[in-house]
Amino acid sequence: MMETIRLLWMITAFCAPLLSYDGGGYWHRCLTVEVVNPSDHPLEGEFVEVIVGTDIPLTDGEIKAIRICDRDGRELLYDIRSAEGEPRRKGRLQNGDRLIFPAWVPAGGKARYLIYAHNPRAWPVPDFIKSGLINGGFEAGRDDPSEWIRVGEDESHHLYWTDETAHSGKRCVECVVNPGAQPTWVKFYQRDIPLRPGVRYRFKGWVKAKDVRGKAGWYIHVFGDREWLINRVFSAGEGSYGWRPIEWQFTTPEGARIAHIGTVxxxxxxxxxxxxxxxxxDRSPLKARFVGERSIKLRSIKGERKWAQGRWRWRVPIIVRNFEDKPLGNALFVADLRKVIWRFSRLKDKLGMFLIDTANHEICPHMRLGDMLIFRANLAPKSEKRIDLYLSESEESF
Incomplete structure (x- = not known):
């Protein structure tokens, strides 16, 4: 059994120890961004963006390893968009990509945020924040335009993603309703587009028609936590015509949270x-500037990997790290044993344990508290090493 388990706590002056999906690795770079609010009112959860290559030196960084935290170590959901506004979810950052995250800044004040990068072992995050309408030009997607949902198709009402007559780019969407069919709300629509209350927004979309009887255009719905605040349908007219714009400006009511937008x-x-x-x-008044960067690379201390004697059937490596410039003598570490304990649930509290420092082959004092393992170890400055946890169903812990 060889599975690196994660430290819940360790002494570190460099990075937050609980960044998500670390893959057993650590972040080599930490960039500080200062967000300034020049307005006379606090901005809470307002989106701010930093541009790769222009605002921050993150060109060619792996997207899967990006993490963003506030100064208290709280990790934030974020969005990454290309210079053209399309979502970026994998690969490497390119010049012009935009990192977008929510910021909380007092009136006339500042707040600092930390962007972590370069952890080769990191896993991709499972979710991103949605910072606005996505794929409004219908260019991105595979079988269907990404982020848009089909509703209401049947034998008389048809929806297509087409490359025949786009207003711009290569693609658009098409709706065909057979003559004599009953009018319905057949549509492509996008849901859960974030809004802020009391803010003036502009919606714009384009429509082209052939032999239309009825309404052809767009709709917008705005919702609060539990109520429907705005319900507007816009028609470009009946008949046949080339591309026509539909545009509407509105101020979101108090309590507005999200919008749904769709075709009609x-x-x-x-x-x-x-x-x-x-x-x-109006653009957000928030301004972000790059303050500086800290980087680190730990020296890996190689150790003895010979298996311990006796009836110790299982071994689990624990990686300990010291990010400071001074040695850690008899330092206290806490490791999360939940994944290990789950595999031996039939033994419950009868599982025997002991730990060996592979660098000097010394036994590490330890104590188990439920699913937590507390132990002591010595560690050189800016280094990492492996502590082996041995497990047995018959031997006593020591």
């Missing part, structure tokens, strides 16, 4: 839709 062909005929936008009329 409430009638018959054919309509095409492209280039939807939903943006604040």
């Amino acid at each position: 062909l409430y009638g018959t005929g054919t309509a095409w839709f492209d280039d939807a936008e939903l943006e604040p009329v």
Whole structure:
């Protein structure tokens, strides 16, 4: 059994020890960004963006390893968009990519945020924050345009993702309703687009029509926590015509949280839709600037890997790290044993344990508290080494 288990706590002056999905590795770079609020009112959860290559030196960094925290170590969800506004979820950062995250800054004040990068063993995060309308030009996707949902198709109401007649780019979406069919709300729509209350927004989308009878255009719904605050449908008109814009400005009511936006062909005929936008009329006053960077590379102390004698059937490596410039003498570490204990649940508290420092082959004093293992070890400055945890169903702990 060879599975590196994670330290819950260790002495470190460099990085937060509980960044998500570390893969057993650590972050080599920590960049500090200062966010300034020049306005006379606090901004809470307001999105701020930093541009790769222009604002921060993160070009070619792996997207999977990016983590963003506030100064108290609370990890934040974030968004990464290309210079064209498309989501970036894998690969490496490129010049012009935008890192977008929520910031909490007092009126006329500042707040600092930490961006961690370069952990080759990190896993991708499972979720990103949605910072606005995504793929409004319908360019991205595989079988369907990404982020857009189909609703209401049947034998008389049809939806297509097409490359035949885009307003811009290569693709748009198309809705066809057969002559004589009942009008319905067949549509492509995008849900849960974040909004802030009391902010003026501008919606814009384009429509093209052929032989339309009824309404062809767009709709927007705005929701609070439990109520429907805005319900507007916009039609570009009946008949046949080339690309027409639909534009509407509105101020979000108190309590507004999210918007749903979708296409409309409430009638018959054919309509095409492209280039939807939903943006604040006024840009956020928040400004971000790169303050500095700390980087570190730990020296790996090699140790003895020979198996301990006796009836110790299982061994689990624990990696301990010291990010400081001074040695740690008889330092206290806490490791999370939940994954290990789960594998031996039939033995419950009868599982025997002992720990060996592979660098000097000394036994490490330890104590188990439920699913936590507390132990002591010595560690050289800016180094890492392996402590082996041995397990037995018949031997006593020592």
